[in-house]
Amino acid sequence: ETGVTQTPRHLVMGMTNKKSLKCEQHLGHNAMYWYKQSAKKPLELMFVYNFKEQTENNSVPSRFSPECPNSSHLFLHLHTLQPEDSALYLCASSQDQPRGQIFYEQYFGPGTRLTVT
């Protein structure tokens, strides 16, 4: 496998279910991100992990729970979701924490298309 992979690619779940999304990066990066892409809204940053430590939580509801066991793997645990949470969930990774760097380059996975019924 190369780049950033995400599983599953599609997920349908009821509002009372518990499921998890998985992301794995094969690029040797140290920072990983979860984004939400809805039909009529810009791409939204949800969480950032750098060296396994969460450095950003963009006011995300607690029904979304991230986990980063190591720099290569990132999970998003889902429970008691609402229909409005249906979206494409994208994982991304980048080299490292941007300490004074002007920019960094993110590499995205293909996403998990989530439908909450």
Place this chain on the structure above:
Amino acid sequence: TQLLEQSPQFLSIQEGENLTVYCNSSSVFSSLQWYRQEPGEGPVLLVTVVTGGEVKKLKRLTFQFGDARKDSSLHITAAQPGDTGLYLCAGGTSGTYKYIFGTGTRLKVLA
């Protein structure tokens, strides 16, 4: 709140035509990135511009960062069906993780 507005929202053109997509904000960014996203895939980074007035070319694509670093444009010359996709701009602030993404321009190039 930083916002990036892209225009047009949708664009359908014939193969061989030229087009320009705009990305505008009232905020200053230290860098501006352009991505292309194809159906069923994640966004792929095309270019990063960091200097006001900077112009970068990638084959038939020309990217420009505004002098005040508040806006950017993407010009495609002689568009091809392979250029079809969702084009996203993203503004970054030095030393932070947050890239603010634009509203997107959905381009369709007809053969």
